[in-house]
Amino acid sequence: MQFETACIHAGQRPDPVTGAVMTPIYQTSTYAQTAIGAARGYEYSRTGNPTRTALEDGLAALEAGAFGLAFASGMAAIDTVLRLLRPGDHVLAGNDVYGGTYRLFERVLRAYGLEFTYVDTSDLAQVDAGLQRQTAMIWLETPSNPLLSISDISAIAQLAGKQARRPLLVVDNTFATPRLQRPLELGADIVVHSTTKYLGGHSDVVGGALAGRDAALREPLAFLQNAVGAIPGPMDCFLVLRGLKTLALRVDRHAESAAALAEFLAGQPGVARVLYPTLASNPQAALARRQMRSGGGMLSFVMRGGEAAARLVAEGTRLITLAESLGGVESLIEVPFAMTHASTAGSPLAVDPGLVRLSVGLEHVDDLIDDLTTALAAAEG
Ligand SMILES: Cc1ncc(COP(=O)(O)O)c(C=O)c1O
Numbered sequence: 001m002q003f004e005t006a007c008i009h010a011g012q013r014p015d016p017v018t019g020a021v022m023t024p025i026y027q028t029s030t031y032a033q034t035a036i037g038a039a040r041g042y043e044y045s046r047t048g049n050p051t052r053t054a055l056e057d058g059l060a061a062l063e064a065g066a067f068g069l070a071f072a073s074g075m076a077a078i079d080t081v082l083r084l085l086r087p088g089d090h091v092l093a094g095n096d097v098y099g100g101t102y103r104l105f106e107r108v109l110r111a112y113g114l115e116f117t118y119v120d121t122s123d124l125a126q127v128d129a130g131l132q133r134q135t136a137m138i139w140l141e142t143p144s145n146p147l148l149s150i151s152d153i154s155a156i157a158q159l160a161g162k163q164a165r166r167p168l169l170v171v172d173n174t175f176a177t178p179r180l181q182r183p184l185e186l187g188a189d190i191v192v193h194s195t196t197k198y199l200g201g202h203s204d205v206v207g208g209a210l211a212g213r214d215a216a217l218r219e220p221l222a223f224l225q226n227a228v229g230a231i232p233g234p235m236d237c238f239l240v241l242r243g244l245k246t247l248a249l250r251v252d253r254h255a256e257s258a259a260a261l262a263e264f265l266a267g268q269p270g271v272a273r274v275l276y277p278t279l280a281s282n283p284q285a286a287l288a289r290r291q292m293r294s295g296g297g298m299l300s301f302v303m304r305g306g307e308a309a310a311r312l313v314a315e316g317t318r319l320i321t322l323a324e325s326l327g328g329v330e331s332l333i334e335v336p337f338a339m340t341h342a343s344t345a346g347s348p349l350a351v352d353p354g355l356v357r358l359s360v361g362l363e364h365v366d367d368l369i370d371d372l373t374t375a376l377a378a379a380e381g
Contacts, residue, residue: 001061003062003178003179003248004248004249006058006061006062007058007062007244007245007246007247007248008245010057010058010060010061010062011053011054011055011056011057011058011059011060011061012054012057012058012241022242023050023051023054023238023241024050024051025051025234025235025237025238026045026049026050026051026234027234027235028045028049028234029044029045030043030044030045031043031044045231045234046226046229046231047226049231049234049237051234051237051238051241052070052231052232052234052237054237054241055068055070055209055232055237055240055241055244056068056069056070056209058241058244059193059199059209059211059244060211062178062244062247063173063178063182063183063184063191063211064178064182064184064185065184065191065211065212065213066212066213066214066215066217066218067211067212067215067217067218067221067222068209068210068211068212069209069210069211069218069221069222069225070195070207070208070209070231070232070237070240071207071208071209071210071225071230071231071232072206072207072208072230072231072232072236073194073196073206073207073208073230074100074174074192074193074194074195074196074197074207074208075100075101075104075194075208076208076230077192077193077194077208077209077210077230078101078104078172078192078208079104079108079109079228079230080210080221080224080225080228080230081170081190081192081210081221082104082105082109082114082137083224083228084137084168084220084221084224085114085136085137086113086136087112087113087114088113088115088134089114089115089134089135089136089137090114090115090116090117090132090134090135090136090137091105091114091115091116091117091135091136091137091138091139092117092119092127092130092131092132092135092137092138092139092167093105093116093117093118093119093121093138093139093140094118094119094120094121094139094140094141094142094144094149094151095118095119095120095121095348095349096120096141096144096145096146096147096149096349097118097139097141097144097145097172097349098141098145098172098174098340098341099336099340099341099342099343099344099349100343101139101141101172102118102343102344102347102349103343106347115134117130118348118349120149121138121140121142121151121156122142122149122150122151122152122284124152124155124156124159127151127156127159128159131159131160131163131167133164133165135163135165135167136165136167136168137167137168137169137170138156138160138167138168138169138170139170139172140153140156140169140170140171140172140183140188141171141172141174141175142171142172142175142176142181142291143175143176143277143288143292143296143298144175145174145175145298145340145357146300146336146340146341146351146355146357147275147300147351147355148175148275148276148277148298148299148300149275149284150277150284150287150288150291150292152287152291153169153171153181153183153186153187153188153291154186154187154291156169156187157169157186157187157188158187160187161187168189168190169187169188169189169190170188170189170190170191170192171183171188171190171191171192172191172192172193172194173191173192173193174192174193174194174197174198174327175197175296175298175326176292176296177193177198177199177247177251177296178191178247179198179247179248179251179252179293180251180255180292180293180294180296181291181292181293184211184212184213186291188213189212189213189214189217190210190211190212190213190217190221191210191211191212192208192209192210193208193209193210194207194208195207195208195209195240195243196208196325196327197325197326197327197328198243198247198250198251198254198297198326198327199240199243199244199247199327200239200240200243200327200328201243201246201247201250201327201328201329202239202243202328202329203325203327203328203329203330204239205236205239205240205243206236207232207236207237207239207240208232209240250329250362251296251297252294253362254296254297254327254360254361254362255294255295255296255297256294256365257297257360257361257362257363257365257368258276258295258296258297258298258299258358258360259276259278259279259294259295260365260369261299261358261360261365261368261369261372262274262276262279262295262299263279264369264372265299265301265372266279266281268376269304269380270303270304270305270309270376270379270380271301271302271303271304271376272301272302272303272304272354273301273302274299274300274301275299275300275301275302276295276299276300277292277295277296278292278294278295279295297326297327297359297360297361298326298357298358298359298360299357299358299360300336300355300356300357300358301355301356301358302352302354302355302356303354303355303356303379304354305354305379305380306353306354307335307337307338307353307354309354309379309380310335310337310353310354310355310356310379311335311338312375312378312379313333313356313372313375313376313378313379314333314334314335314356314375316374316375316376316378316379317333317371317372317374317375318371318374319331319363319367319368319371320332320333320358320361320368320371320372320375321333322334324339324340325359326357326359327359328359328361329361329362330361330362330363331358331359331360331361331363331368332358332359332361333356333357333358333359334356334357335353335355335356335357336351336355336357337350337351337352337353337354337355338353340357
């Protein structure tokens with residue numbers, strides 16, 4: 001099945017009872033049993049729900065995984081993956097991960113005896129030097145949030161494979177989506193998602209998911225999913241399922257417009273630097289092109305006028321909404337230093353106060369350029 005077809009059909013079939021073409025929202029917490037211990041595949045909705053199963057199977061197919069599991073949020077998926085580890089284990093993470101991931105690692109999981117260090121994972125030498133005897137997991141975000149830096153997934157998988165105790169390689173694929181990049185095919189063990197973003201795609205649901213390459217990982221992760229219980233409700237699963245159907249179309253258009261906006265911004269006098277994976281001036285463009293189908297819908301740029309100018313641009317757009325989050329049909333703009341990444345202030349992960357992050361939506365690109373032109377003029381004025 002081609003990717004576009006899998007978006008619509010993978011994991012889904014007409015409802016066996018009614019023939020409903022769309023997966024029904026099975027709004028039930030429990031399931032009638034025909035005899036004690038004889039359930040019809042489902043017993044209790046924390047453990048399993050048919051709407052969730054359709055989403056999990058669909059996601060597994062899109063990520064070329066052996067299995068998928070859905071969660072109440074991206075953070076719930078990330079937290080569940082980290083629970084595979086034991087006190088004393090070390091995690092080598094990218095130094096440009098989502099602020100909430102950093103907060104979970106540092107302010108929650110450190111207290112349970114896990115160790116974290118952060119390196120620039122776009123530099124293989126730093127990854128190699130950062131691996132320790134106790135390293136049980138490598139955590140990558142590529143493209144990273146908010147700097148859009150690219151890490152070489154297959155090269156890092158090879159480094160991991162050379163360790164005496166092979167660490168699990170986990171990739172947060174939220175920015176790229178499986179339309180652009182399939183980490184499991186490049187040697188990663190687990191892919192995680194905030195389905196809140198492109199997979200849902202309409203800014204109307206918070207959710208998370210993971211997919212695994214090896215079927216043997218399903219049992220411990222499904223155990224944790226059920227034991228910890230951070231599961232999504234059936235309505236939320238339905239919304240993500242509906243989003244998935246148009247994923248290929250949406251992501252391709254997001255990326256087309258983002259590439260055009262990156263070129264436009266690179267020519268603006270008030271903009272010091274544009275960060276976009278496939279921009280010709282990006283030293284990582286060749287790696288991005290090799291690893292990703294296109295540069296994706298996210299871009300960041302640094303204002304010459306620093307924080308004050310960044311704030312003026314972000315507050316100066318009319319069509320592009322000032323808001324956190326990303327990956328929806330509407331364009332969103334934000335200043336990571338003051339918003340999504342405020343939790344990294346004072347840490348090695350702190351971001352440039354002059355950085356502006358843009359989630360390029362599906363509006364006509366000319367309208368987006370007009371809006372940014374006005375906002376940039378106000379910031380420079
Ligand atoms: C790359 C990345 N991973 C994970 C998350 C967390 O996802 P959620 O907000 O759905 O918990 C986010 C949220 O912004 C994100 O950008």
